[in-house]
Amino acid sequence: MASFYLLKHSAVHTTLLQWYETEGRQELPWRLTRDPYSIWVSEIMLQQTQVKTVLERFYFPFLERFPTLQDLAHASEDEVLKMWEGLGYYTRARHMYRAAQSLQHELPQSVHELMRLPGIGRSTAHAIAAFAYQTPVPILDANVKRILYRFFGKKRLAEKALWDLAYQLFDEEHPFEYNQAMMDLGSLVCRARDARCHHCPLHSGCTAAKTDPLNFPEKKQKRAVPIRRKDIVVITCKNRYALKQRTSRFLKGLWGFIEYETNTCSDEKKLGALIQKYSHFHLHADVYIRHEYDDTYDYFTLEEICKLPLSQADIKIVNMLK
DNA sequence: AATACGTGGCG
DNA sequence: TCGCCAAGTAT
Structure with missing residues (x-):
């Protein structure tokens, strides 16, 4: 053979x-x-x-x-x-x-x-x-x-x-x-x-x-990539910022700022907006900053944050804070 | 079998 | 600019 x-x-x-x-x-x-x-x-x-x-x-x-x-x-x-x-x-x-x-x-x-x-x-x-x-x-x-x-x-x-x-x-x-x-x-x-x-x-x-x-091979037809809207809130207290480590499958293990599906409070200060293109959806997020302490999260200085593993979207937010 | 899963190079 | 797609795996 x-x-x-x-x-x-x-x-x-x-x-x-x-x-x-x-x-x-x-x-x-x-x-x-x-x-x-x-x-x-x-x-x-x-x-x-x-x-x-x-x-x-x-x-x-x-x-x-x-x-x-x-x-x-x-x-x-x-x-x-x-x-x-x-x-x-x-x-x-x-x-x-x-x-x-x-x-x-x-x-x-x-x-x-x-x-x-x-x-x-x-x-x-x-x-x-x-x-x-x-x-x-x-x-x-x-x-x-x-x-x-x-x-x-x-x-x-x-x-x-x-x-x-x-x-x-x-x-x-x-x-x-x-x-x-x-x-x-x-x-x-x-x-x-x-x-x-x-x-x-x-x-x-x-x-x-x-x-x-x-x-060759035949090209596959692909569906349009959906857009997902979110609000991301940088919660800050005493020069530190709230982060949580992701536990669901998406970006699991990476640290990130706090995300909401959309339309949180309106009295927050807007830092900016970002677009992040992922393989199966595009993220369009508005980024806000809020001064408060919520013990649900861990708080880090900017220097400490830079030593943690972050997604590219969260790195963009870190750059807004610098 | 079809879908979720990141990011950036390249035409 | 924008869509394709790059040494795939897990479910």
Whole structure:
């Protein structure tokens, strides 16, 4: 079975590897290390996040603060979230922290064991197994998926079918380089909004390249993003400000100012307004300040607040206070 | 299967 | 400017 596919795609494998040697991004720091923990950090950060953002703002500071799995496990959740501040999808950080605390020494090596850890699904488990432990398994991320849709000329595929194709095209002889090459090809050549087929090593065998590659896969229709209105009240007393730590799923663990659905008292002083765009709604908030003491909340100085993990919306409010 | 979940880069 | 969407997971 495996040798059949190897034979079937050997020409593809050869040209892909040649392309990777000259055009690949071999200098990415998580490709230069063999440390499974560092590779794990990179894989979690890179979920739904551009390489540029992780590379320039988050990967190195996080690893400097938490150089090892043990350092992460022994930190506080506030510290971990603070290093994640601005990266978004904060559940990733809390899951990684929880996983670190559950591990005695190092990450497990098998796809199956990796998938049992919080925050590691099928895609990340394959990536860690492939990149940290050189396990001969294919990866399947957004880049690889797009290549598969186009190469095999499919408009829509279920997850199962995508994994089947990933295994079909996989180069068992050069698993590590093949996987990295596929990521780079999807990121640099076979791009979502720009298929540069004339630069693609898989061009001759690609179905969609012969027609309209940008229409593979079929684009999904998306609903309009709803707007949510809120009033945010900065409650202040003696140069300190009231904050509470969020406990519901949205921005869980982060600290923030007090929010109301809308239309609180009118005698309050207005500080300003803000718009924050989230993935599933847009927040339009008016921000007020009120002098009082309410022992429901914890109070912090501006200096202390800046050391707490905050959402981008709350950071905008902090800047109104400066 | 569909939806919630952040933020910012880029065309 | 504005919408797309980027190395997905959990429920």
